[in-house]
Amino acid sequence: MEGLELLKDKKIFEEIFELKAAFKKLFINISNNFPQQRLIEIYPESKGCKVSIGNELNHCPYQVLDIFRNFDKTHGFNIRVLNWWGHGLFVFVFFGKEQSEKILKNDRDQIFLEKGYLLPRGKSPFDYGNFYREVKNSKNSSMNANDYLSKFNYLLFAKELVVKGSPVNIEGEVLEELERILQFRRI
Numbered sequence: 001m002e003g004l005e006l007l008k009d010k011k012i013f014e015e016i017f018e019l020k021a022a023f024k025k026l027f028i029n030i031s032n033n034f035p036q037q038r039l040i041e042i043y044p045e046s047k048g049c050k051v052s053i054g055n056e057l058n059h060c061p062y063q064v065l066d067i068f069r070n071f072d073k074t075h076g077f078n079i080r081v082l083n084w085w086g087h088g089l090f091v092f093v094f095f096g097k098e099q100s101e102k103i104l105k106n107d108r109d110q111i112f113l114e115k116g117y118l119l120p121r122g123k124s125p126f127d128y129g130n131f132y133r134e135v136k137n138s139k140n141s142s143m144n145a146n147d148y149l150s151k152f153n154y155l156l157f158a159k160e161l162v163v164k165g166s167p168v169n170i171e172g173e174v175l176e177e178l179e180r181i182l183q184f185r186r187i
Contacts, residue, residue: 020053020061023083026167027051027065030081030174034067042182043077045070058129060085067178071125072096073154079181081161081174087132089170093117093157093181094125100145100155103185109145109155111184117157119148125156135160 006012031049039046047069055061063083070076076096083089093112095103103109113119120131121143135158149155161177163170 016061020063022167023063024051024053026171026174027063027081027083029171030178031065031067033175034178039068042185043068043070045075045077057084060087070096074098076154079178081178082128084128084132088136089161089163089174090128090131090135091159091161091174091177091181092125092131095155097149097153100149103155104145104149108184109157112157113145115159115180115184117159119143119145120156120158121148121152125154131158134158 028051031051034049036046036048039048045068050064050066050069052064052066053062054064062085065081067079067081068077071078071094074096075098076094077099078092078094080092080094081089082092118135120127120134122128122130143151145155159177161173163173
């Protein structure tokens, strides 16, 4: 079996552990900017923020920050920040059918699209492998938001965040994008 020497490289595992811990702390710091009271004022069905960590998203580790945490396909609303090792840092904004209809009624879908978000197509709102290919290839859905909603019964906007620098810089950029999303929703 090739690669067994990697198992003996303690330094690489320590570096991976440190970076995972850094992103967990980063996401916790970001979530602290969104106390439940604020979230309920924006979206009364909010279930708060949650940071999750996993090791197997298409063979790669990941960290997730969910804000609002309602994935109901009728009433739901969620903002997900996904740090997917080997792939990038992404933001996904999910609107259940009723929330989507409000977005479309006020042409807010255009604001998302103008700010670089795509409407990625997949088997579910969690088909990250397919979404990744579309976002990386900048292939936007050939469907407009109305057709997308008709087909999937929800809207899902996706965008890769290209961030550089220290965790403080990344935190600032992610917070800025999250505040922008909340502003798009209100406009």
